[in-house]
Amino acid sequence: MRWWRTARTLYSLWSYAWSGVTWRDKWLVFLLVGLISMGEHRVRARSWFFNRINACAREGQVHLRLRIGRRICTVAMRQDNREDFIVGGEIIKGADAPPPFTPRQIVDGGANIGLFAIYASALFPEAKLVCYEPDEKNLAQLRYNLTINDIAAEVQPVGLWSRETTLYYHPVVSCGGYIDETPPGIPIPCVVPQIGPDCWLKLDIESSEYEVLPRLLADGAYPRWISMELHAFAQRGQELLRLLEAHGYRVRGDVSPELWLTTIEAWREPSDGP
Incomplete structure (x- = not known):
């Protein structure tokens, strides 16, 4: 049943994606929530999420457009900054x-x-x-x-x-x-x-x-x-x-x-x- 647990986890992560404005934003939301959802022991999985978030950077910044309440906001996180990505994921999850x-x-x-x-x-x-x-x-x-x-x-x-x-x-x-x-x-x-x-x-x-x-x-x-x-x-x-x-x-x-x-x-x- 390991495949079922994996599918359930992916579905849970993707459910947050709809707060993103474009498909790129939805993908980035999925990655940020995935990064903070992986336990510290999931080294390879966390590295996979981190690297793909970094791939979304332009000129040293990872920009994400989010729907928050009735507003569309832009979140900017620094490239290669794991702490920024973690805080971003926590905000999306409603910490x-x-x-x-x-x-x-x-x-x-x-x-x-x-x-x-x-x-x-x-x-x-x-x-x-x-x-x-x-x-x-x-x-x-x-x-x-x-x-x-x-x-x-x-x-x-x-x-x-x-x-x-x-x-x-x-x-x-x-x-x-x-x-x-x-x-x-x-x-x-x-x-x-x-x-x-x-x-x-x-x-x-x-x-x-x-x-x-x-x-x-x-x-x-x-x-x-x-x-x-x-x-x-x-x-x-x-x-x-x-x-x-x-x-x-x-x-x-x-x-x-x-x-x-x-x-x-x-x-x-x-x-x-x-």
């Missing part, structure tokens, strides 16, 4: 569920190259969009993506933390390194995000969420809807969930205590109290 209300503000913490910003802005074009991204190379691609989609956004070239400070990224430890306030390292200026009424806050900030959220809640700055990738969840996640619940938030997502990485949504009605 971040939108809120059931119309936000007045969207705060994109860890905006990367702007794919979430494109997605959120397409759904809620009237919301004020603020993007925080400290990496210079990502910033250039972020601004390019905003420009080609005619999205007006406030771009802050900083990271997020519990106070205004300078952090240091240490890439020599593990595959991704770590961040703290001890030099030497790559300096990253950081601020506390400004949260307005009816805010949709998205956080993908490499464990800095454990600094940012407690500070916001302590200040009474309550995002109405939070989409968040939680790192080191097995070590620190349960405490953060208890803090959210103590401040009136409801939580949805896989919160199994043994997980190292998970994605959750948390929401709070404006009248809810801690």
Whole structure:
């Protein structure tokens, strides 16, 4: 029955393709979703998808036209950049569920190259969009993506933390390194995000969420809807969930205590109290 499992997988991948505008876009959607659907052990399969995505590049960019809500948007990913392709596949699969209300503000913490910003802005074009991204190379691609989609956004070239400070990224430890306030390292200026009424806050900030959220809640700055990738969840996640619940938030997502990485949504009605 292996052929049946393969056929079912291909059908599932192709079901996402209809968000693409042209047949080339549909093919590219199929490839991006296929890349993130293959487990890390599927080395040859992942390589096959990656190489064919790269073959769609022109002048260093892989452009994809997508239907998001009622809009047609253009997503630009850098050639040979696996992380860009993975983020693209996650956006297509709907990694971040939108809120059931119309936000007045969207705060994109860890905006990367702007794919979430494109997605959120397409759904809620009237919301004020603020993007925080400290990496210079990502910033250039972020601004390019905003420009080609005619999205007006406030771009802050900083990271997020519990106070205004300078952090240091240490890439020599593990595959991704770590961040703290001890030099030497790559300096990253950081601020506390400004949260307005009816805010949709998205956080993908490499464990800095454990600094940012407690500070916001302590200040009474309550995002109405939070989409968040939680790192080191097995070590620190349960405490953060208890803090959210103590401040009136409801939580949805896989919160199994043994997980190292998970994605959750948390929401709070404006009248809810801690």
